[in-house]
Amino acid sequence: MKLHQLSTLAAIADTGSLRAAARSLDVSPAAVTKAVRELEADLHAPLVIRNTNGITFTEYGRALVVHARLVLGQLARAEAELDAMRGAAAGKLSIGVTPWVALTFLPATVLRFRERMPEVQLEFFEGLLAVVQPRLRDGTLDFSIGRPPPASPQSEFHHEPLFSTHSAVIARRGHPLANCRSLLELEDAEWVLNWDPASRESMADNLFLRRGMRVPRTIHLAHSFAILTGLITHTDMLSICPWPLVELSMAKENLCALPLRETVDETTVSVTARRSSPPGPAGRCFLDCLHEVIDEGARSRDPDMRRLFHSIELLL
Structure with a gap:
């Protein structure tokens, strides 16, 4: 396997067609086709299927795209680290962020980071597990700040806890x-939740079943806080x-928190990254800025910031 072949395969996955991949790589469509055919010949396996609707990947192709992105991402991080050592930090930092962190600590963190590394481009994704976990796995996301994936001794991810908080039922x-x-009074209600579909059953069990109530018949999923x-x-x-x-949104969005007796769903917010790809210089700088902003916020005299910290427990 050659690097340009892996770049070609990743470009096809990113753009969805041979012609679009050729444009993104600034090569001819014939060169893209040749790179794919040579890669298929070397691996003795079909990677893409060409049809009237465009390009789809075989199971071999889908597996190889993940590795291609990891290889390309690792090379990009290596170049960025060497640039930083030479005092010429540049490149891109891709981060997943849970909505309430994005609305509180993120703006001040970005301003501080931009002062220290103005040449680094930032890219943010809303930090729902279903969005960030595949991107962490294939290397297109450097790290995420939000609810961590389920932990296990064999986990491919490393978690650094930042803070924990409880949740509220809102309407x-x-x-x-x-x-x-x-909560027993809410059994017949209609719900819309910002949950990862893969963890829906365990979440529903923790929230509803262990309290002796049935899982509500209708639970919709929203993959965006704005939609929610x-x-x-x-x-x-x-x-x-x-x-x-809730503290940030209740007044602005005309919402209220139900005065429930029960404690609802404790959440831990962590920095999550691949064990094999810890944050590079730009990532470490960003996290240093985040820690500084959080530390200053915890000592702030601003009433909104004090109210925010009243609802979280720092785990730094």
Whole structure:
């Protein structure tokens, strides 16, 4: 396998067609086709299927794309680290961020980071597990700041806990169930949740079944906080959000937290990265900036910041 062949395969996966991949690589479509055919011949396996709808990958192709992205990402990180050692830091830093961190600590962290590394391009993804975990795995994301994937001794990821917080059940102001005191009163409600579909059963078990109530019949999934708040604000759906996000959004979005007696879903926010690819100089600088902003926020006299820290427990 040659580097240009792996670059070609990754470009096809990113763009969805041979012609678009050729444009992104600034080569001819014939060169892209040749690179794929040579790679298939070397591996004795079909990688792509060409049809009237475009290009699809075989199981061999899908597996190789993951490795190609890892190889290319590792080379890019190596170049960035050497540039940083020469005092010429550049490149790109890709980060997944959970919504409430994006709305609180992220802006000040970015400003501080830009002062220290102005040549580094930043790319952010909303930090839902279903979005960030595949990107962490294939190397297109440097690290994420949010709920970590399930831990295990053999996990491919390393987690650095930052803080923990409980969640609240939220609804629009004036909701018929706004004054409920127990989760048992919400069994027949319609829910929209910002959960990873892969962890839906375990989450539902932790929240509902262990409290002796049945799992609600209707649970919708929203993969964006903007979609989630829009639905809650204009419908009778209920949702669950970490308390810091509730503190930030209740007044602005015309939402309320239900006064439940039960504690709802404790969440830990961590920095998660591949064990084999710890953050490079730019990533370490960004995390240093984040820690500084959090430390200053915990000592702030600003009432909004004090209210935010009242709802979280630092684990740094």
